[in-house]
Amino acid sequence: MLEIKNLTKKFGEKVIFDQFNLTIENNQVLAILGPSGGGKTTLLRMLAGLEKIDHASISFNDQTFEIENDFFKEDLLGFVFQDFQLFPHKTVLENLILSPIYSQNIAKEKAIQKATKILQQLDLVGFEKTYPYALSGGQKQRVALARAMMIDPEIIGYDEPTSALDSELRDQVAALIMENKKFGTTQIVVTHDPVFAEKIADQILKVNPKTL
Numbered sequence: 680m681l682e683i684k685n686l687t688k689k690f691g692e693k694v695i696f697d698q699f700n701l702t703i704e705n706n707q708v709l710a711i712l713g714p715s716g717g718g719k720t721t722l723l724r725m726l727a728g729l730e731k732i733d734h735a736s737i738s739f740n741d742q743t744f745e746i747e748n749d750f751f752k753e754d755l756l757g758f759v760f761q762d763f764q765l766f767p768h769k770t771v772l773e774n775l776i777l778s779p780i781y782s783q784n785i786a787k788e789k790a791i792q793k794a795t796k797i798l799q800q801l802d803l804v805g806f807e808k809t810y811p812y813a814l815s816g817g818q819k820q821r822v823a824l825a826r827a828m829m830i831d832p833e834i835i836g837y838d839e840p841t842s843a844l845d846s847e848l849r850d851q852v853a854a855l856i857m858e859n860k861k862f863g864t865t866q867i868v869v870t871h872d873p874v875f876a877e878k879i880a881d882q883i884l885k886v887n888p889k890t891l
C-alpha cells in the first residue's frame with residue numbers, strides 16, 4: 680500500500696498541494712483526473728523524484744519516509760512521460776539501458792538481459808535496433824513503458840498516456856494497463872479524459888478543482 684500524508688508543495692507563493700493525502704492499494708489502478716494546472720503532473724514528478732517536495736510523509740508497505748524540502752529518492756515510481764520522450768538518436772534497446780547503466784551503475788550485460796526480458800513481456804521482440812521515428816504511436820508507448828519498468832518500480836506512473844493517440848490506440852493503452860496488473864504493479868494514471876479513467880481505474884481521484 681502507498682500512503683501519502685500531509686503533502687505540501689508550493690511553486691513560489693502558489694500553493695499546489697496543501698496537506699494532501701492519498702492512499703492506494705497494491706496492484707490497483709488509480710486515475711488522477713483534474714483541471715489543467717491542478718497539479719497532476721507535479722504529483723507524479725514528485726513521486727518519481729524529479730520534483731522537490733516541501734513536506735510529506737510517504738509510506739510504502741512497511742517503510743515510511745519523512746521528506747522535508749527534498750527529493751523523494753526511492754525509485755518507487757517508474758515514469759512514462761507524456762509524448763514518451765524517447766531519445767531519438769538511440770535505438771529501442773539503447774533507450775532502455777542508458778539510464779540504468781549511467782544513473783544506477785548497472786552492468787551493461789545485466790541491463791541488456793533485463794531489457795530483453797521486458798521487451799518480450801511487452802511484445803516488442805525484433806524492435807531492439809529500431810529507432811523511435813520508425814515506431815508506431817502504440818509501439819512508442821510500449822517502449823516508454825518498457826523503459827519505466829527497467830528500474831523494477833513498485834509503481835508505474837503515466838502522464839497523460841492517451842493524449843498523443845487516436846481512439847484505437849487509446850484502447851490499446853487501456854489494454855496494456857489492464858495487462859500490467861498481471862505483473863502485480865500498482866499504476867497511477869494522470870489523465871484529463873474521464874471516459875478513459877472510468878475504463879481503467881479501480882479508484883479515481885480528482886485533484887484540486889479549487890485551484891481553477
Ligand SMILES: Nc1ncnc2c1ncn2[C@@H]1O[C@H](COP(=O)(O)OP(=O)(O)OP(=O)(O)O)[C@@H](O)[C@H]1O
Binds near residue numbers: 713714715720721722
Ligand atoms: N517548475 C515549475 N515552476 C513554477 N510553477 C510550476 C512549475 N511546474 C508546474 N508549475 C505550476 O504548477 C501548477 C500545476 O502544474 P501541473 O503541470 O502539475 O498541472 P497539471 O494538472 O498536470 O496540468 P496539465 O493537465 O495542464 O498538464 C501549474 O499552475 C503550473 O503552472
